[in-house]
Amino acid sequence: MNQISRPNNLExxxxxxxxxxxxxxxxxxxxxxEGMHYYTPEGREVLDGTAGLWCSNAGxxxxxxxxxxxxxxxxxxxxxxxxxxxxxxxECAARLAExxxxxxxxxxxxxxxxxxxxxxxxxxxxxxxxxxQAQRVRLVGRERGYHGVGFGGMSVGGIGGNRxxxxxxxxxxxxxxxxxxxxxxxxSRGTPAHGAHLADQLENLVALHGDTIAAVMxxxxxxxxxVLVPPAGYLERLRELCTKHGILLIYDEVITGxxxxxxxxxxxxxxxxxDIMTMAKGLTNAAVPMGAVAVHNDIYDAIxxxxxxGIELFHGYTYSGHPLASAAAIASMNIHRNEDLPGRALAIExxxxxxxxxxxxxxxxxxxxxxxxxxGIELSPRPGKPTQRAMDIFRRCFDxxxxxxxxxxxxxxxxxxxxxxxxxxxxxxTLGEAIQAEAA
Ligand code: PLP
Numbered sequence: 001m002n003q004i005s006r007p008n009n010l011e012x013x014x015x016x017x018x019x020x021x022x023x024x025x026x027x028x029x030x031x032x033x034e035g036m037h038y039y040t041p042e043g044r045e046v047l048d049g050t051a052g053l054w055c056s057n058a059g060x061x062x063x064x065x066x067x068x069x070x071x072x073x074x075x076x077x078x079x080x081x082x083x084x085x086x087x088x089x090x091e092c093a094a095r096l097a098e099x100x101x102x103x104x105x106x107x108x109x110x111x112x113x114x115x116x117x118x119x120x121x122x123x124x125x126x127x128x129x130x131x132x133q134a135q136r137v138r139l140v141g142r143e144r145g146y147h148g149v150g151f152g153g154m155s156v157g158g159i160g161g162n163r164x165x166x167x168x169x170x171x172x173x174x175x176x177x178x179x180x181x182x183x184x185x186x187x188s189r190g191t192p193a194h195g196a197h198l199a200d201q202l203e204n205l206v207a208l209h210g211d212t213i214a215a216v217m218x219x220x221x222x223x224x225x226x227v228l229v230p231p232a233g234y235l236e237r238l239r240e241l242c243t244k245h246g247i248l249l250i251y252d253e254v255i256t257g258x259x260x261x262x263x264x265x266x267x268x269x270x271x272x273x274x275d276i277m278t279m280a281k282g283l284t285n286a287a288v289p290m291g292a293v294a295v296h297n298d299i300y301d302a303i304x305x306x307x308x309x310g311i312e313l314f315h316g317y318t319y320s321g322h323p324l325a326s327a328a329a330i331a332s333m334n335i336h337r338n339e340d341l342p343g344r345a346l347a348i349e350x351x352x353x354x355x356x357x358x359x360x361x362x363x364x365x366x367x368x369x370x371x372x373x374x375x376g377i378e379l380s381p382r383p384g385k386p387t388q389r390a391m392d393i394f395r396r397c398f399d400x401x402x403x404x405x406x407x408x409x410x411x412x413x414x415x416x417x418x419x420x421x422x423x424x425x426x427x428x429x430t431l432g433e434a435i436q437a438e439a440a
Contacts (some may be wrong), residue, residue: 003043006029010023033048033061038060038403048415049402049413050403050413055280056285057260057332057416058335058416065335066287068330069324072323073323078322086321088321089109089320093321096292099265101277104277107294108123109320109321109326111320113278113291114147115150116252116278116291117147117217118148119315120215120278123276123299124139124248124276125137127302131302131306136214136247138213139152139213140202141175142178143176144158144225145175146223156217177201178222179195179222180228181194188369189353191232192231195231196232196237206241216248218235218238218250220256220261221256223255227374227375228376248275250276250278251267254279258281258283259341260372261372264342277293277294279291283332285335287328288328341417344417348424349370355427359377363438366378366379374413376411376412380409389438390409390411393434402427402430
């Protein structure tokens, strides 16, 4: 395997969500990628158990995507989409609207999941105002929810660690309880049985806040907090209550979109439709940053037709619908469709679930949960040293040629959807050995 030289200076790059000091003392670098694997600068192969960061669903280094980006760069490197347009952004939106759920045919482009979350929030507020409900300024998220790092998504999100350094959040935000209940649901396969009633807490928030709630935003399956699968009936109940009280339901599909749970979107597999849906990651197979927000046509119509002339929504990014991102997204959607990536995920999900649940009984494993090609393995923390056990296992896996992701003391797995049985075996064998070695 080709060697790629290590960088001489590791200091200048302030790494995101990282222990910078630890990393720079003991760097673990990924220099190249192809298919199911990364390669270190020295050429050592590392099996990708996380699709990068839940995003390279079609595997790495896909020729179709590379060539589409190269070709587009020759034609048009950049053009603005404020009061102007370029063809490929429109083509990309039309292609995306073909796979979004029926009636959600209007697409706003962003550059990331965080921007998608903030965009969705702003659209929800603008919609409520446009339909004469300007008092609806309140947002409801869920404890342990992750909606990126902008002030909107961070405020509606419910992860304390992500908020504590940054002072005041958005005002007028409340939260539903999270759905994690180890006493009732440990070692559930797929949807846990217990907890639909937790959605009823929305009734309490309506009792408290009256008709001032604009939107509820949740991840269909909470990923970044450590894989929380919704209890059976929970999302249906939330949908029912949102409709009953005139509240928009926003699904953050940044992780669950593009085949991860066996259908184009989580909404389809879980059988509950949202009013607004955020996307990113798998949209371009992560080859170029891009996010999107799909909205119900009625929402678009209310905002756009509510203004006689001039700009209808005072929101947008310099790079909304960027030509290279649009090219990458179209090529990714072609692969998604031609190779039936959702179908591939569906076909192997039971085998993947069997692999995950085979770790039951290993030392310190207190829960295993899964849905589609997502699995969470929760470990009991080392006494007085939360997160260290999982980080130790992460390092052992990496050194043994497997990339996993850890969040707190939970291991989260989300491999590319092109995974085959041999890869599944390697993931769970390597991980099982690392869990045992850590405990020894
Ligand atoms: N929303 C969800 C559900 C996510 O999982 C993530 C990232 O993991 C985000 C939003 C933020 O996306 P980004 O890191 O692209 O801003």
